[in-house]
Amino acid sequence: MNKQTSVVDKEAAVADITQVLSKFTSYIGKRLPTDVTSKLGELRSKEVNFLAKEVFDSMRENQELADKLDRPSCQDTGVIQYFLQAGSNFPLLGELEDILLNATKGATKEGPLRHNAVETFDEKNTGTNTGSKIPWLDWEIIPGADYCIVDVYMAGGGCTLPGAAKVLMPRQGYEGVAEFVFDVITSRGVNACPPLLVGVGVSTSAETAARLSKKAILRPVTSSHPNENAAMMEELLTEGLNELGLGPQGLTGANSVMGVNIESSARHPSTIGVAVSTGCWAHRRGKIKINADMSYEVISHEGFKL
Numbered sequence: 001m002n003k004q005t006s007v008v009d010k011e012a013a014v015a016d017i018t019q020v021l022s023k024f025t026s027y028i029g030k031r032l033p034t035d036v037t038s039k040l041g042e043l044r045s046k047e048v049n050f051l052a053k054e055v056f057d058s059m060r061e062n063q064e065l066a067d068k069l070d071r072p073s074c075q076d077t078g079v080i081q082y083f084l085q086a087g088s089n090f091p092l093l094g095e096l097e098d099i100l101l102n103a104t105k106g107a108t109k110e111g112p113l114r115h116n117a118v119e120t121f122d123e124k125n126t127g128t129n130t131g132s133k134i135p136w137l138d139w140e141i142i143p144g145a146d147y148c149i150v151d152v153y154m155a156g157g158g159c160t161l162p163g164a165a166k167v168l169m170p171r172q173g174y175e176g177v178a179e180f181v182f183d184v185i186t187s188r189g190v191n192a193c194p195p196l197l198v199g200v201g202v203s204t205s206a207e208t209a210a211r212l213s214k215k216a217i218l219r220p221v222t223s224s225h226p227n228e229n230a231a232m233m234e235e236l237l238t239e240g241l242n243e244l245g246l247g248p249q250g251l252t253g254a255n256s257v258m259g260v261n262i263e264s265s266a267r268h269p270s271t272i273g274v275a276v277s278t279g280c281w282a283h284r285r286g287k288i289k290i291n292a293d294m295s296y297e298v299i300s301h302e303g304f305k306l
Contacts, residue, residue: 013092013294018099020296021288022106023306025080025152028286029072029111032063033300035220036197036258036283043195043248043255052253059248059281074282077113078154080104080135083218087145091292096148097137104128104135116157138211146292149299151218154284159196162188165206165213165275177202177274178237181260184276185241190250193280197221198241198260201275202230204267209275212263217279218287219261227264234260248281258283 032040044056066073082100086093107113108129117131118124129135136155164184168176181200189196201212224231237260247253258281267273279285287300298304 010092010095014095014099016294017092017290017296018102018106020290020306021099021103021150021152022110024286024288024298024304025103025107026111026113027304028152028284028301029074029077029107029113029154030066030070031301032073032282033285033287034302035222035300037063039221039258040195040281043258047248047254049247049253051251052247052255055248055251055253062282072111072113073284074156075114076156076158077111077116078156078284079116080107080113080129081138081153081155081214082135083138083140083151083153083215085140085142085149087142087147087292089144089146089292090148090290091146091294093148100135100137100150101130104130138215148290150288150290152286152288153214153218156280156284159192159278159280159283161191162276162278163210163213164188165201165210165273167206168272168274170270172272174233174272177272178233178240180274181237181276182240185256185278186244189241189256189278190246192278193282194246194250194256195248195258195281196256197258197279197283198237199277199279200237200260200262201273201277202262202264202267203273203275204265204271205273206275207273208265209273210277212265213275213277216261216263217277217283218285219263221259221261223261225262225264230262230264234262 105128115127117126117129117134199213199216201209203209241257244256246256289297
């Protein structure tokens with residue numbers, strides 16, 4: 001292969017993957033991931049409150065119409081965030097930032113997605129859902145790998161609102177973690193359109209915990225932390241938050257959350273950083289794996305087609 005051919009091939013690959021990610025980003029604004037759809041159906045089947053059942057039925061009808069009419073399922077299509085697990089040998093590693101910028105612009109037209117990117121301090125809407133550091137990119141490089149996994153997340157205003165982080169005082173311990181989670185959800189959770197997927201980051205400082213809390217809501221609803229103590233905390237927090245009785249859309253019911261996912265890291269011996277991020281009932285995220293030969297596999301949504 002000569003140099004000229006290689007350049008042409010790379011340009012073609014960039015154009016192809018930009019189109020794939022543009023269509024996928026647009027797609028997840030209209031169709032929930034398979035695990036979330038299944039979980040909402042499960043919660044509906046367990047619900048005994050008449051009003052809560054009606055709300056769950058309305059949610060299902062909303063999703064069916066969004067699919068049928070090929071329209072976004074919520075008026076707030078959010079600010080686009082991409083979380084990347086990129087192999088160091090992925091052929092388009094250096095082009096990914098521009099690919100995702102143009103994919104966001106493409107999805108905004110194709111969706112269409114509401115224009116949500118406002119330049120801070122200038123208070124000017126860019127009209128493209130792109131701007132300074134938007135779409136937000138979170139990088140994780142995988143040494144030696146030749147593929148790239150992209151998590152797309154639409155960060156709506158409502159589900160972003162409860163987000164909070166703090167560093168606990170010494171001796172507050174894991175009881176302090178649980179207390180913080182309950183303080184956040186009881187004070188602001190109803191604004192995020194329950195039932196919520198609650199992401200909890202437990203780490204060494206506020207910023208590391210905050211990053212992990214967002215990664216936690218990218219995990220499947222039914223997944224568990226690999227550490228058995230953390231997994232038990234996920235179950236206990238889920239049970240406790242459901243007993244609050246917020247119910248779907250905060251209109252009372254037996255299920256306030258779809259689940260609680262915890263992500264954690266090692267920490268300084270005297271500090272525990274804790275953060276909470278939430279995903280609303282219309283938890284619009286998607287995961288796609290792009291291989292070195294530019295073939296791709298959609299992991300989050302069954303039946304995705306370009």
